[in-house]
Amino acid sequence: MKFRNILAGMLCAVMLLTVTMTQAFAASPINQDGYYKGIRLAGKIKVVDYNADIKVKIVSSFPDLRVKAVEHFPDDIGEWQFVDYGEDFTIQYVDSFPDIKIQFVEHWPGVA
Template sequence: MKKTTGKMAVLLACICSLLWATAALASSAVGEDGTFNGIRLAGKVRVVEYNPDIKVQVVTSFPDLKVKVVDHFPSEIGEWQFVEYGEDFTIQFVTSFPDIRIKYVTSFPGLP
């Protein structure tokens, strides 16, 4: 009986850790309203080398946000217009430890 109880405890612990890991991976840094730390992820964006508002990693799968680059009127979540001044927020492109992960798209920007 003790062997069965011990095996059940180990199995239960494994299942709980898998559920916790899945929940952690499924959570996105971008809120349901399309914001990150109070920054609405739409508008004019300036790329900087230091002290960004958001550190961004470009990925091809499992993004936090799908981004469409536009030339004018970036009003919807995920529509970004890259500018040299007059930005709404700044980003820095990184290859590790990003705040958010983005994927460039040509249509249907926003939350995945």
């Protein structure tokens, strides 16, 4: 009987830890509508060296946003047209402490 109680307690602890870790990894700075701090993550983007609206890290897995570089009509979330002027927002590429993590894709851009 005592062994059964210990086993049940351990099982509950593992389940609680699993739920907690899943929620921690699932948390994204981007909401489901594709906004980061009020910035819609679609449109014309200018890359800058400092004072960017968003600091971005390029990753190959587990991105916050999948980005498709387009030449025209960047209307959908994750479609970015890179420009030198007339930008909707600016980004800065960083290796550490990013605001969001992106992965460049050819198909199906959007919130990961």
